[in-house]
Amino acid sequence: MLPSAYFAGLGTGAGLIVAIGAQNAFVLRQGLQRLHVGAVVLVCVLADVVLIALGVAGMGLAVKQQPGLLQLLRFVGAAFLAAYGLLAARRAWRGESGLRPADAAANGRGRTVLACLGFTLLNPHVYLDTVVLLGSLSTHYDGGGRWSFAAGAGTGSLLWFTALGYGARLLLPVFRSPAAWRVFDVLVAILMWGLAVVLLSQPMA
Template sequence: MQTSAYLAGLAAGAGLIIAIGAQNAFVLRQGLQRRHVGPVVLVCIVADMALILLGVAGMGLLVKQMPGLLQVLRYAGAAFLAAYGALALRRAWNGESGLQPSEEGSAGRRRALLACLAFTLLNPHVYLDTVVLLGSLSTHYEGAGRWSFASGACTASALWFTALGYGARALLPVFRSPLAWRVFDVLIAAFMFVLAAALLLQPLG
């Protein structure tokens, strides 16, 4: 039973995490730049695991009973996504290559980690997917089976973000061209604007 629960959690977690999202796009860009990849990947994994464990522990019901908080996150998340999209559009307009030298010290790392946390925590759908949905799915199992399900979902998160962050290096030959970075940033900008609009228009729950 525990093995089947683990595999079910792995599949459910992968299905939710691998779906294209702003967080994944951000991790991909960091991976392509080879900047602060380890800390960014670690923050994504730890945040995801914490939310998954909260859901399995029974916090999903509490999240569903806090529509006011989800609404605040909706507007804050949409504003952040739109601002990040505008920055990507400016990079594309200025022709800024993602491989050009930039600040690599503690200030640059801090900004990257804060952005990563914002992508993760300002999206109300993150709470609905991890805390509510995965938490609800875990109730199909009892006792240790629930935590085996949680372990599977956590494993999916760790594997995905590690592969995304470090696997992005395989695309570096393509992104040595400034034009490729311009196209990439235009796509990122469009993606962020669409996500921001969707966040405002789609009902929560």
């Protein structure tokens, strides 16, 4: 393994993933609720690793040559984000606490995994960031260096989602208050709607 390529991948991958987005907000909420955190973290990390590997293997050009697919994902993803924003707004309006036992019963593992896949795979920017951008950057290295770069980027994903999902419990004293959940859900609703608008207003390159 080439250390310089590995750490370059780690830094670049972490920089792309840490940016606040719909997926991170979802992982944070699951971590605060302590519901299916392992499954959510695993889905996020595996998705990133697979997409990064595809990019390093040379699939970036193929993605760029499919503007129709990216446009479809753009509209479907915007609708998905808008709908989730409505759900968050409804929770905020009702003043629902995310720590209520009823929430745990309503959100099974399968439903949670499907929602996580939606946040991950219905965002066309995830393909541009992982497959296209990281795949292109990996070409700066020869041979095994490309896969060292990929391993570093995958490690960045693993570290971030593990910290976000399991570290969220440190905020539990704050979120024992229904008012804190109301504020959180208002911010989530605004974030989701804002991201939906961004998807619709910025055509894929």
